[in-house]
């Protein structure tokens with residue numbers, strides 16, 4: 001571990017990896033496929049809203065691409081998380097285990113259901129939820145009564161675990177699934193950042209009961225705004241589809257709704273964009289890997305900092321590259337962020353830990369020392385696919 005960090009050297013190294021024509025954002029979309037054709041088709045046929053052939057096609061393409069049995073396209077990733085939690089049985093008054101180090105949507109999705117996020121520490125090797133530490137913690141505070149896991153300190157049922165695959169790197173799902181089995185907890189993956197990421201060969205997002213991906217403008221592919229629920233479970237898929245289409249029963253003309261559903265279905269215009277984007281996934285992934293390798297080479301001999309690399313069991317999408325500052329120089333993080341942004345490099349810190357946000361400060365949590373360390377040390381750096389050259393064969 002180095003005690004030295006040369007901010008100027010780091011910024012120069014970053015600039016050396018990036019095009020020298022001006023400011024470079026953290027993650028920007030690439031529209032190099034059939035986006036115009038497909039969107040124009042929506043306008044020409046006047047199918048722009050939630051009924052339309054691109055929605056079905058996008059769902060089929062997503063299922064094929066991810067290997068999930070079912071994909072349900074919705075308005076955004078947060079809605080997908082909310083519905084995913086709802087269909088595995090999370091109810092008001094429950095607790096859901098989520099990482100402390102995540103984007104706020106993970107915790108918000110829990111709150112929308114009237115449940116309470118319960119914060120879990122991270123693993124240095126994955127940047128995501130730590131299964132071993134979670135296991136030991138649950139041994140201490142939880143008890144399985146009948147088929148329900150109960151937090152003995154709050155008296156509330158714990159009804160799901162929702163890990164998040166940070167920056168596109170998967171958590172260690174095998175040991176996590178064991179913890180879930182032991183404590184009767186359904187696993188719901190926040191795979192918002194991990195489209196294209198594989199864990200031991202399986203695409204993330206449908207290893208647990210279900211998962212959610214996001215197609216926001218800054219994600220690996222975008223539909224403008226959008227998300228999807230992935231699952232291999234037909235009953236869950238049906239329930240999710242029903243809930244996201246205002247719980248309307250099939251009927252040629254009657255308006256029959258059998259519960260309070262949501263208007264969450266993805267519009268055709270967005271799905272058209274998604275179909276075109278998904279066709280480019282192989283080239284996006286190749287370019288993002290090339291950029292990550294370029295950063296790793298460039299920083300190999302730079303003191304005080306390492307470029308985060310995928311865990312051994314993973315093939316990550318490298319959605320966002322991350323520099324990890326050595327602990328001893330973490331106090332230089334803000335100076336680095338400032339210099340980098342001044343130099344046109346769109347660098348960003350990790351998210352503020354959830355329990356530091358006012359609405360989550362009273363939520364239950366375990367010891368979060370690893371997440372706290374990571375929060376101080378992470379600097380995300382520009383990661384758009386367009387920053388690496390297009391593969392020669394495309």
Ligand SMILES: *Cc1c(COP(=O)(O)O)cnc(C)c1O
Pocket residue numbers: 076077078079102103105106164190192193214215216225226227
């Ligand atoms: C982007 C993101 C979401 C939410 O996706 P939206 O489509 O923006 O609602 C959820 N969780 C994580 C970790 C994300 O990065």
